[in-house]
Amino acid sequence: MRVLFCGTPVVAVPTLRALLDSDHDVVGVLTRPPAPVGRRRRLTPSPVHQAASEHGLPVVTTDRPHGEDELAQITALEPQVSAVVAYGALLREPALSALPHGWVNLHFSLLPAWRGAAPVQHAIRAGDTRTGVSTFRIEAGLDTGPVYLTQDHPIRPWDTAGDLLTELADVGAPVLVRTLDEIEAGTISPVPQAETGVSHAPRLSAADGHVNWRAPAQVVDRQIRAATPAPGAWTTYDGRRMKIGPVRPDAEAAALAPGVLEAGAQAVLVGTGSTPVRLTDLAPAGKGWMDATDWARPRSQVAQRRPVRGDR
Known part of the structure; x- marks a missing residue:
């Protein structure tokens, strides 16, 4: 044709x-x-x-x-x-x-x-x-x-x-x-869609990428993956927006309050409404993407137990 x-x-x-x-x-x-x-x-x-x-x-x-x-x-x-x-x-x-x-x-x-x-x-x-x-x-x-x-x-x-x-x-x-x-x-004819099971998927806005740290870890994980790469997941740190890459829920990590960031030599954790999640990649305001532990290394002391904001 x-x-x-x-x-x-x-x-x-x-x-x-x-x-x-x-x-x-x-x-x-x-x-x-x-x-x-x-x-x-x-x-x-x-x-x-x-x-x-x-x-x-x-x-x-x-x-x-x-x-x-x-x-x-x-x-x-x-x-x-x-x-x-x-x-x-x-x-x-x-x-x-x-x-x-x-x-x-x-x-x-x-x-x-x-x-x-x-x-x-x-x-x-x-x-x-x-x-x-x-x-x-x-x-x-x-x-x-x-x-x-x-x-x-x-x-x-x-x-x-x-x-x-x-x-x-x-x-x-x-x-x-x-x-x-x-x-x-001429071997196919379209079939009307079922009237049940209908759901709607409007375009995501930047607000949909604002991480809700009060949600359970699995929900935070899905929110971030759904917003990657666009419109992008983000939170704030020291009052500035920081982009967040996919995270990994960590059921064995010590509990943290929702939105509290704990930076260590081996991992950067953020508390959620359930177990903490490990950050993998992030991009501070005005900078490119980097490994979360590389970002945390020079600021591991000041970043300990600092809040990020995304809990709305």
């Missing part, structure tokens, strides 16, 4: 590459406009835009594909279907009805669980042990369309959102290709 690929971030690139290696004809790419990146806020094309340019594909950059001019650019490519992965903007009429086989989305959850922009982050935060990918036909509702295929995938106790998204991007690419294969062959 003639396929319009629609996506923006790096997790969408494996599917674009899988489609380029398939029997389908990728006629163009729809992605969001260049965005400011880095400290200098330099406008930079999206990862999908860059990958498309490497392959000489026509690129339409917009966050309004339903606009008259934008839709004219899309339909001029004569796509039969659009394969969508993490585009990052709403798709609505008249765009949804403009392609013969519609817009087929690869979503990083087992629908109807975790509809929304951050399914992986919310699955980790909730303590789910399994997730997966779903392909579905996009309709007006948010991730409510009928499902073509699913494939499940484990969530391991140490997975961050970044780790898991990378894995699901690779798992999902062949699932979306297979979905398009079967649509072209």
Whole structure:
């Protein structure tokens, strides 16, 4: 089929590459406009835009594909279907009805669980042990369309959102290709989503990364892993924000009050609502990431039993 690929971030690139290696004809790419990146806020094309340019594909950059001019650019490519992965903007009429086989989305959850922009982050935060990918036909509702295929995938106790998204991007690419294969062959029909088991996954904000040290250690662990790498987990130390990497609950460590930091030569511990957790990596305000024990070594005396703030 003639396929319009629609996506923006790096997790969408494996599917674009899988489609380029398939029997389908990728006629163009729809992605969001260049965005400011880095400290200098330099406008930079999206990862999908860059990958498309490497392959000489026509690129339409917009966050309004339903606009008259934008839709004219899309339909001029004569796509039969659009394969969508993490585009990052709403798709609505008249765009949804403009392609013969519609817009087929690869979503990083087992629908109807975790509809929304951050399914992986919310699955980790909730303590789910399994997730997966779903392909579905996009309709007006948010991730409510009928499902073509699913494939499940484990969530391991140490997975961050970044780790898991990378894995699901690779798992999902062949699932979306297979979905398009079967649509072209006429051997698949989407099935309406169940009305039970619905959960929602709105985009995480910086506030969602503010560590709640009063929560039990396992909840703190999940909160931090869900916010890694974005929006990032953080607390405050000496009144300044400090980024926090994944932690390890330590049931054998001596009890500490929630939010109290104990710096030693072998470990940096912070108290929670249950057992302490060991810090692994951190980034003080204005500095890069470093090993927590390296950060603590020159300040081990003053840091002993000092509070960090994140308990809200």
